[in-house]
Amino acid sequence: MDKILNYYNQFDEWGRLDREPIEFLVNWHFIEKYLPPIGSVLDNGAGPGKYSMKLAKKGYKVTLTDLTPKLVQIAEVKAEELGLTERFDGFFTADARDLSIFYDLHLLGISSHLLYIGRKK
Numbered sequence: 001m002d003k004i005l006n007y008y009n010q011f012d013e014w015g016r017l018d019r020e021p022i023e024f025l026v027n028w029h030f031i032e033k034y035l036p037p038i039g040s041v042l043d044n045g046a047g048p049g050k051y052s053m054k055l056a057k058k059g060y061k062v063t064l065t066d067l068t069p070k071l072v073q074i075a076e077v078k079a080e081e082l083g084l085t086e087r088f089d090g091f092f093t094a095d096a097r098d099l100s101i102f103y104d105l106h107l108l109g110i111s112s113h114l115l116y117i118g119r120k121k
Contacts, residue, residue, distance in 0.1 A: 001067075008068040014048040014078070028054060035060070040089070045096040049075030056087035063102075065094040 017024045031051065035041070040061040043052040048071045052062045056079065066072050076091045094101060 005068055009070050013071065014050055014074065017050050024050065027051070042102065044099065046075060047071045049078055053078055053082055053084060056084040060087070061089055062087060063089040063092070065092045065096065067093070067095055069093045
């Protein structure tokens with residue numbers, strides 16, 4: 001787990017999605033296509049919250065989680081900078097594999113990153 005935290009603590013994930021916008025644009029196309037017009041969303045493994053901010057701008061109530069405390073902090077700052085703080089139910093440092101902190105959870109999908117956790121090489 002330390003390797004993951006160390007990697008994301010030194011990596012500019014927000015900037016990466018700006019520099020390489022295809023990933024964001026394709027993902028956003030499908031997110032927007034399949035979400036209901038209103039509601040609450042858990043952005044689990046949200047990193048710095050690029051998708052969360054877009055969801056909040058569209059009017060969704062968003063709860064953000066990520067394993068990396070630094071990225072959760074960046075997301076909080078971004079929400080404040082963009083005037084979106086009131087659209088968030090919270091910013092949590094949490095392992096995407098353990099969502100027991102939430103008592104009422106409905107998942108739209110699963111992060112592809114989780115498929116490889118725990119597999120032997």
